[in-house]
Amino acid sequence: MNNILKYIIAFVALIVVQLLIFNNIEFSGYVNPYVYVMFIVILPVSIPSWFLLILSFITGLVIDVFSGTMGVHAFATVMAGYMRPWILSLNVTAETAAGPDTSPSSQISGIRWFFVYTVTLVFIHHFTLFYIELFSLRSFFHTMLRVLLSTAFTTFFIILFDVLRPRK
Amino acid sequence: MRSLLNFLLRYKTLILFIILEAVALVMITSSHNYHQSVAYRSARTVSGFFSKRIEKGQSYFRLRQVNQQLVTENLALKRRLEELSSVPGNGFTQVVDSVAGVNYTYMTARVINNSVNKQKNFITLDKGSGQGVKNGMGVASPEGVVGVVVGVSRNYSVAMSVLNTDFKLSASIARNDYFGSLAWDGRNYRNAQLSEIPHHVSISEGDTIVTSGYSAIFPPGLMAGTLTGDQKRGGDFLTLKVKLSVDFKKLTTVYLIYNISRNEREEVERKVINE
Numbered sequence: 001m002n003n004i005l006k007y008i009i010a011f012v013a014l015i016v017v018q019l020l021i022f023n024n025i026e027f028s029g030y031v032n033p034y035v036y037v038m039f040i041v042i043l044p045v046s047i048p049s050w051f052l053l054i055l056s057f058i059t060g061l062v063i064d065v066f067s068g069t070m071g072v073h074a075f076a077t078v079m080a081g082y083m084r085p086w087i088l089s090l091n092v093t094a095e096t097a098a099g100p101d102t103s104p105s106s107q108i109s110g111i112r113w114f115f116v117y118t119v120t121l122v123f124i125h126h127f128t129l130f131y132i133e134l135f136s137l138r139s140f141f142h143t144m145l146r147v148l149l150s151t152a153f154t155t156f157f158i159i160l161f162d163v164l165r166p167r168k
Numbered sequence: 169m170r171s172l173l174n175f176l177l178r179y180k181t182l183i184l185f186i187i188l189e190a191v192a193l194v195m196i197t198s199s200h201n202y203h204q205s206v207a208y209r210s211a212r213t214v215s216g217f218f219s220k221r222i223e224k225g226q227s228y229f230r231l232r233q234v235n236q237q238l239v240t241e242n243l244a245l246k247r248r249l250e251e252l253s254s255v256p257g258n259g260f261t262q263v264v265d266s267v268a269g270v271n272y273t274y275m276t277a278r279v280i281n282n283s284v285n286k287q288k289n290f291i292t293l294d295k296g297s298g299q300g301v302k303n304g305m306g307v308a309s310p311e312g313v314v315g316v317v318v319g320v321s322r323n324y325s326v327a328m329s330v331l332n333t334d335f336k337l338s339a340s341i342a343r344n345d346y347f348g349s350l351a352w353d354g355r356n357y358r359n360a361q362l363s364e365i366p367h368h369v370s371i372s373e374g375d376t377i378v379t380s381g382y383s384a385i386f387p388p389g390l391m392a393g394t395l396t397g398d399q400k401r402g403g404d405f406l407t408l409k410v411k412l413s414v415d416f417k418k419l420t421t422v423y424l425i426y427n428i429s430r431n432e433r434e435e436v437e438r439k440v441i442n443e
Contacts, residue, residue: 020222023283032285049181057188064195066218067283068290068326071195078188082181132196134287134354142355 007043011059014039019066022157030146033153034073036063037125038161040080041118042103049085056081069133076129080121087120106162118158123151216292216324219281227420234420241310272387275300275424277307282329284357284416289329291315295424296323304385306425312391312413313337313379314422330392331357331416338383339392342376344369350377350392350410357416360393362408369406373397377410384430 018036039059043052060077064070088104106114126147134143176183227234281292295301297320307314307327315335319326328335333354339362340347348364362377375395381388391413398409427433 023285050184053181053184053188057192060192068281068292069286069288070198071192075189075192075196078185078192082185135196139354 003044007039010042011039015059015062015066018063023067030149031153032146032150033157034063034126034129034150035154035157035161037077037080037122037154038158040077040084040125041121041158042105042162043084044103045088049082052084053078053081072129072133075132076125079128080125083124084121087117087124090120105165106159107165111159114162115155115159119151119155122154122158123147126151126154216280216294216321219292220294223278223280230418230420233418237310237421273426273428275426277301277325277422277424279419279422280324282416282419284329284331287333287354289331289416290318291327291329291419291422293317293325293327293422293424294323296321296325298322300426301325301424302426304430306385306427307422308386308390308425309414309419309422311415312393313386314414314416314419316385317424329416330360330412330414337386337392338380339377340380341365341369341371341395342378342389347380347382348405348408358412359396360410360412362395362410363405365406365408367401367404367406371395371399371406371408384427384433386425387427 014036018034022033022035036059040052040056043055047055056077057074060074063073063077067073102108104114104117130143130147130150131137275295277293277295279291280294283289291307291314293301293307301317301320303317303320305317307317313330315327315329315332317325318328330337330350331352333352335352337350338347339350341362346365346369348362350360350362352360365371373395374397377392377394379386379388379390379392393410393412396409396411400407400409
């Protein structure tokens with residue numbers, strides 16, 4: 001119960017931070033960090049995959065409604081949510097030892113593990129998001145540069161937030 | 169039957185994934201003519217409510233700059249007033265010029281939501297159909313062209329920004345009246361591209377780009393930007409790089425422009441083209 005409340009608080013906090021701060025950040029059109037993806041990153045390891053997909057969809061939809069980009073974020077978050085179990089299974093070692101109910105974090109599994117996991121998930125999300133937003137392969141390399149730079153920034157902030165995350 | 173159930177259970181995640189992505193795709197594609205979407209409009213009303221409050225807080229930090237802008241504009245208006253009143257017999261009587269045929273009315277609005285970092289940027293304004301805003305009205309700031317209204321709710325309206333890859337504007341070089349099409353390539357928010365300019369036209373850095381008035385949305389001669397001097401040759405035409413006069417990151421107050429005789433003009437144009 002306590003756990004569910006924690007996730008709800010995290011969800012609201014990430015959405016607010018995204019809308020009020022990160023949506024206003026912009027360096028010459030290349031860097032658009034979308035840190036709200038952290039919500040999908042920190043959901044418990046044992047979460048059923050269908051539930052993960054629905055939560056991902058809701059997260060994307062909320063961002064879409066408030067930034068006026070109907071469906072674009074929802075598409076990208078569902079893609080990230082679908083890939084997450086697969087990314088976890090690729091480097092699961094440290095995580096399973098800590099128990100399936102824990103939320104992926106650098107404290108439990110080490111910063112290196114958390115970095116690889118986060119950067120992969122964020123890249124999949126940003127890649128889908130930026131190309132779906134464009135809806136064409138026009139200026140492919142320019143968009144790829146935006147994907148890579150934004151992924152770097154988002155990952156940096158997620159790891160920062162993870163380190164600052166309150167512990168029980 | 170049983171094997172079908174087993175199949176569905178086995179692939180439930182994949183099926184759910186496909187369904188959710190399909191829903192998202194439908195939303196994306198239908199949002200291209202999104203001002204018809206009722207869901208979007210009501211969502212806008214909700215998010216408009218919050219954006220307005222957020223903007224109120226942020227606007228305090230821009231007061232100094234807004235003041236500066238107003239002073240500059242006041243000065244320009246005063247100068248114009250001086251010019252007009254010095255011409256004998258052409259003072260302050262309002263001339264309803266039915267020969268020239270074009271009459272524009274202006275209305276001010278505040279920008280309550282805006283972005284420059286997407287490929288398709290939109291601007292939310294705090295005036296809606298209740299205040300007389302209609303689809304297709306032009307939006308300009310004291311510095312120049314900003315966009316076109318594409319969606320209206322009761323108290324809010326949404327304008328497609330010049331910084332939207334779907335936006336096209338008929339613009340001309342002020343010095344020699346050659347006109348082309350002004351559009352944004354989705355990269356730097358300070359620059360746009362003026363295409364379809366013939367090779368022989370002489371251009372120089374700093375030339376002013378203004379609206380041509382061919383589209384009935386903006387009056388002719390409204391500032392759009394200046395040439396940076398960069399040009400690209402492609403086929404029979406030049407594509408010129410234009411530095412936009414409006415800094416979209418600092419947008420606060422804008423004008424809505426309504427062309428009174430627009431319907432009449434479009435009707436006659438349509439009639440001739442259809443024949």
